Amino acid sequence: MVAQPNGESSASLSSGLDHQSLERFHIWLRPLQQALALEADRGFVNVQGRQDTFHGFMSRELGAPPAGAFPPDCEERLQAFCHEFQSYPSLSDAARRRLVTTVRQWLHALRQRLEPTRPMAPPKLKVATRSTAAAANQQGDLSLDAPLSRVRGIGPKQAERLASLGLLVVRDLLLHYPRDYVDYSALRRIEALVPGETATIVATVRRCHGFTSPRNPNLSIIELQLQDPTGRIKVSRFLAGRRFSNPSYLHGQTRLYPNGATVAVSGLVKDGPYGRSFQDPLIEVMESPQAPLQSKRIGRLLPVYSLTEGLTADRFRSLVEATLPSIRLWPEPLPAQRRQARQLLHRHQAMTAIHRPESSEQLQQARHRLVFDEFLLLQLGLMQRRAALRQRTAPSLKITSDRDGLLSRFLNNLPFQFTNAQTRVLAEIDADLERSEPMARLVQGDVGSGKTVVAVAALLKAIQAGLQGAMMAPTEVLAEQHYRSLCQWLPPLHVTVELLTGSTPLKKRRRLLADVASGACKVLVGTHALLEDPVAFERLGLVVVDEQHRFGVRQRNRLLGKGLQPHLLTMTATPIPRTLALSLHGDLDVSQIDELPPGRTPIMTTMLAGSERDQAYSLIREEVEKGQRAYVVLPLVEESEKMDLRSAVDVHRQLEDEVFPDLKVGLLHGRLPSVDKQAVIQAFAKGETQVLVSTTVVEVGVDVPEASVMMIDHADRFGLAQLHQLRGRVGRGAAASRCLLINDSRNPLARQRLEVLVRSTDGFEIAEMDLRLRGPGQVLGTRQSGLPDLALASLADDGSVLEEAREEAADILRNDPDLIDHSVLRSLLDAQRNRVTSAAQLN
Ligand code: ADP
Numbered sequence: 065m066v067a068q069p070n071g072e073s074s075a076s077l078s079s080g081l082d083h084q085s086l087e088r089f090h091i092w093l094r095p096l097q098q099a100l101a102l103e104a105d106r107g108f109v110n111v112q113g114r115q116d117t118f119h120g121f122m123s124r125e126l127g128a129p130p131a132g133a134f135p136p137d138c139e140e141r142l143q144a145f146c147h148e149f150q151s152y153p154s155l156s157d158a159a160r161r162r163l164v165t166t167v168r169q170w171l172h173a174l175r176q177r178l179e180p181t182r183p184m185a186p187p188k189l190k191v192a193t194r195s196t197a198a199a200a201n202q203q204g205d206l207s208l209d210a211p212l213s214r215v216r217g218i219g220p221k222q223a224e225r226l227a228s229l230g231l232l233v234v235r236d237l238l239l240h241y242p243r244d245y246v247d248y249s250a251l252r253r254i255e256a257l258v259p260g261e262t263a264t265i266v267a268t269v270r271r272c273h274g275f276t277s278p279r280n281p282n283l284s285i286i287e288l289q290l291q292d293p294t295g296r297i298k299v300s301r302f303l304a305g306r307r308f309s310n311p312s313y314l315h316g317q318t319r320l321y322p323n324g325a326t327v328a329v330s331g332l333v334k335d336g337p338y339g340r341s342f343q344d345p346l347i348e349v350m351e352s353p354q355a356p357l358q359s360k361r362i363g364r365l366l367p368v369y370s371l372t373e374g375l376t377a378d379r380f381r382s383l384v385e386a387t388l389p390s391i392r393l394w395p396e397p398l399p400a401q402r403r404q405a406r407q408l409l410h411r412h413q414a415m416t417a418i419h420r421p422e423s424s425e426q427l428q429q430a431r432h433r434l435v436f437d438e439f440l441l442l443q444l445g446l447m448q449r450r451a452a453l454r455q456r457t458a459p460s461l462k463i464t465s466d467r468d469g470l471l472s473r474f475l476n477n478l479p480f481q482f483t484n485a486q487t488r489v490l491a492e493i494d495a496d497l498e499r500s501e502p503m504a505r506l507v508q509g510d511v512g513s514g515k516t517v518v519a520v521a522a523l524l525k526a527i528q529a530g531l532q533g534a535m536m537a538p539t540e541v542l543a544e545q546h547y548r549s550l551c552q553w554l555p556p557l558h559v560t561v562e563l564l565t566g567s568t569p570l571k572k573r574r575r576l577l578a579d580v581a582s583g584a585c586k587v588l589v590g591t592h593a594l595l596e597d598p599v600a601f602e603r604l605g606l607v608v609v610d611e612q613h614r615f616g617v618r619q620r621n622r623l624l625g626k627g628l629q630p631h632l633l634t635m636t637a638t639p640i641p642r643t644l645a646l647s648l649h650g651d652l653d654v655s656q657i658d659e660l661p662p663g664r665t666p667i668m669t670t671m672l673a674g675s676e677r678d679q680a681y682s683l684i685r686e687e688v689e690k691g692q693r694a695y696v697v698l699p700l701v702e703e704s705e706k707m708d709l710r711s712a713v714d715v716h717r718q719l720e721d722e723v724f725p726d727l728k729v730g731l732l733h734g735r736l737p738s739v740d741k742q743a744v745i746q747a748f749a750k751g752e753t754q755v756l757v758s759t760t761v762v763e764v765g766v767d768v769p770e771a772s773v774m775m776i777d778h779a780d781r782f783g784l785a786q787l788h789q790l791r792g793r794v795g796r797g798a799a800a801s802r803c804l805l806i807n808d809s810r811n812p813l814a815r816q817r818l819e820v821l822v823r824s825t826d827g828f829e830i831a832e833m834d835l836r837l838r839g840p841g842q843v844l845g846t847r848q849s850g851l852p853d854l855a856l857a858s859l860a861d862d863g864s865v866l867e868e869a870r871e872e873a874a875d876i877l878r879n880d881p882d883l884i885d886h887s888v889l890r891s892l893l894d895a896q897r898n899r900v901t902s903a904a905q906l907n
């Protein structure tokens with residue numbers, strides 16, 4: 065046991081007390097601390113000692129500190145305390161308590177300051193290394209596909225319970241990774257224990273006794289006093305049940321821990337009125353401090369699995385242990401050369417270590433390898449799909465002569481110039497369209513960045529080449545919005561455009577379908593209705609999908625099936641973080657419109673508490689008086705649409721009757737028939753209503769440049785990306801716009817989330833935060849998002865591993881496109897595809 069003064073502690077030696085002065089200081093301090101502790105224990109009664117009262121003793125001692133033992137800056141404080149103790153008898157109980165506490169803390173701090181702490185090196189502990197070989201001998205070779213009932217120790221009951229977790233064969237159990245670890249690997253000296261931390265100590269038993277709780281005869285307690293060179297700590301073991309209160313049993317228990325024995329203890333450090341303690345920790349009595357430990361848990365990283373009823377954590381751990389030998393049958397998907405180049409653990413090592421880590425470094429490496437594999441398979445799958453798509457031929461949209469000059473006429477007709485970003489993205493799309501392989505491109509751009517005009521330009525290109533275009537939007541409101549935009553631009557160029565949604569009347573629908581089939585209709589705009597079977601195009605050349613993250617891959621493919629092999633352009637105004645984009649659309653090329661058209665004034669965002677709604681209302685009034693308009697948005701949670709509908713109706717009535725009786729207040733919600741929705745939006749656009757109360761249906765597509773206030777009620781209930789999207793409804797005109805987020809939650813996390821929006825207007829940054837705070841499923845906001853099944857990998861944290869895996873996947877496919885030489889990867893991918901297909905059939 066070597067004391068190791070490190071750099072930090074030698075700096076704190078600077079108080080420079082010599083040994084003798086320190087000794088004098090201790091002699092003075094100890095009785096003071098004892099007196100203070102006693103007074104606190106007795107409830108601040110001003111304890112009467114044999115010779116003195118508490119307050120007399122304190123004021124005398126504090127007034128006469130040992131000479132030379134103190135830094136000069138303490139003098140004043142000591143005198144002040146001394147003074148206060150003189151009037152202690154006249155103080156209230158609370159004031160006494162305060163004074164005693166303050167002085168205790170101050171003396172404690174002083175002691176720490178004067179007494180150089182030399183942290184001791186943590187104890188050493190020999191954790192026995194376990195060989196799988198030994199276990200393998202008992203178990204024999206269990207194949208990865210062996211049913212779990214064949215694992216030693218798993219009976220029919222147990223197997224049934226495991227099946228309820230989806231664990232049927234050995235492979236499943238091995239892939240059932242721990243959801244967390246309890247880290248008992250931090251070895252500490254008693255002095256260095258931190259309450260709330262999980263740690264392991266090695267110490268000597270000073271005292272041990274067992275007793276039955278005086279208040280609860282069913283509870284017995286074994287109490288140990290442990291000591292190491294740096295201090296003491298209490299350890300309690302609680303035994304619940306009357307059978308433990310038998311005195312001879314208790315006595316036997318205490319004999320397990322004889323005085324002077326060395327024990328290793330792992331557990332959570334607690335802080336209580338009597339100092340720090342371990343309660344019900346793991347304890348092992350060791351033959352000697354150097355002897356290796358027998359316990360499989362003390363001093364280790366202990367895996368924690370998600371469990372099912374009737375299976376204890378210990379039991380589950382030992383079941384997993386029993387199957388670990390089968391890991392060596394696991395095929396290694398990566399050739400040694402690739403593995404070494406990336407410094408990846410062998411798959412066997414990684415799988416063993418994830419269940420049974422020897423250290424946190426090893427766990428880190430194991431996790432890295434397994435995450436790498438998950439991403440690698442994902443990327444290989446996406447890249448192969450992309451390659452297959454490329455092999456089909458699409459109509460090349462190369463235009464030899466700009467016959468009708470459609471595109472240039474369109475661009476000339478626009479009242480504005482394309483931004484650099486729009487020009488760049490259009491060029492990227494152009495290049496794709498001229499190839500004979502189908503385009504698969506995602507355009508990401510913040511709200512208002514002008515994606516729609518870019519899409520129109522692409523559609524015109526298809527039409528110029530004699531083909532048709534389709535534009536699909538997730539909601540009717542958005543489809544109608546697009547339709548109106550297109551009607552503004554296309555008919556002047558003699559290009560026909562039609563709208564098809566669920567509410568298109570049957571008669572019109574019939575005519576429309578005929579026009580689409582004959583090619584008379586050049587551009588068809590619509591919702592999911594476009595996916596329905598009766599819709600057949602004459603020659604579909606380009607499909608534009610807006611807000612594509614709301615569509616599943618299957619829906620997308622269904623639409624693609626409608627054309628020869630149309631080009632696909634998808635757009636999203638909800639930028640998603642790169643990791644998510646790569647995982648979901650690794651089969652797409654990505655373009656970014658990362659620039660807003662000039663002349664937009666940034667939106668100012670403010671967070672208000674629910675009690676400050678009135679402020680929001682007066683701001684709305686001010687804006688309306690200036691000729692502007694305002695949205696008031698209420699949350700709409702899918703599952704409780706009815707309830708939210710009522711709240712929108714209620715708020716509408718309240719605003720109309722009480723808050724803005726002199727203004728016109730409109731109401732928009734998803735339950736309105738489409739015609740009524742349009743009427744409400746038109747009234748707001750024309751200024752017939754000045755305030756629009758709405759559910760989130762305004763999220764996409766409503767474009768009213770005069771709207772300059774967006775008030776979002778219960779903003780804490782929305783996702784960040786969605787709030788950002790909503791905020792994008794204002795700031796579309798020249799006027800400076802405001803966004804008011806009403807936070808009704810007391811949850812600090814909700815506040816923290818909303819602050820991201822107050823701070824940032826960058827959709828990418830916001831999406832990253834949303835991913836971090838709420839997870840990918842929430843960011844995408846849909847169940848059929850086609851999110852990959854990742855057991856370990858986190859899209860929020862493992863971005864760099866994803867990039868590595870992506871590189872590796874590209875490299876593998878470059879050399880071996882059909883994975884002939886990578887048979888393990890090939891069969892894993894096949895298995896994955898089969899799973900996806902069978903899942904799809906179930907849906
Ligand atoms: P997004 O679909 O990306 O949210 P839109 O295409 O709806 O954006 O464009 C938002 C608004 O900006 C529209 O009114 C559009 O006409 C206009 N706009 C688009 N591009 C430009 C530009 N380069 N300069 C000025 N205004 C533009």
Ligand code: MG
Pocket residue numbers: 512515516637
């Ligand atoms: Mg748009």
